[in-house]
Amino acid sequence: QSVLTQPPSVSGTPGQRVTISCSGSSSNIGSNYVYWYQQLPGTAPKLLIYRDNQRPSGVPDRFSGSKSGTSASLAISGLRSEDEADYYCATWDDSHVVFGGGTKLTVL
């Protein structure tokens, strides 16, 4: 049981916009930055969003992050087949990092 709650799966068609939610509490999301990671099949995770809504260099602006209270969201617009992957949120909680359970994005 993960401290951060994500939907197990989401899906969308090419060009569509999808969102992935990450729900936490006041001790984690409510008081710390949220990070998002993308894990393509068979590869290591990659940092996608840092400090709630910042994109590392090289990450397309189709990916955006937001946070409100104790919940955060990752939005992917203009969905592409190569976005099919697992997505994880993460944050700090009482001197350790916690991850969400992960969301599998399927591009139909």
Place this chain on the structure above:
Amino acid sequence: QVQLQESGPGLVKPSGTLSLTCAVSGGSISSYNWWCWVRQPPGKGLEWIGEIYHSGSTNYNPSLKSRVTMSVDESTNQFSLKVTSVTAADTAVYYCARGGTGWIDPWGQGTLVTVS
């Protein structure tokens, strides 16, 4: 640009100790703050194991704290992980990475450790 590479035995016996090393290249381990380990059981999600500052300070996952030890060797630009009293539940791909407080980037390619 910093790159990380995990190394260590791929098979560990139950009740034994899992030992992994992460070699850092493209930069000095002392130039950055925190270094961490994350694991992923087959077909499951990510689990943060812990982090170590280049000076040696550590933070561990409370669920693993009693069995985990991390260390850093600035002379060889490496950091290490030990997990004692392993069981089948410790079977996972183990990743080393740079980062602390949740900001983890970049990651090593990962190494599968099987407990059997």
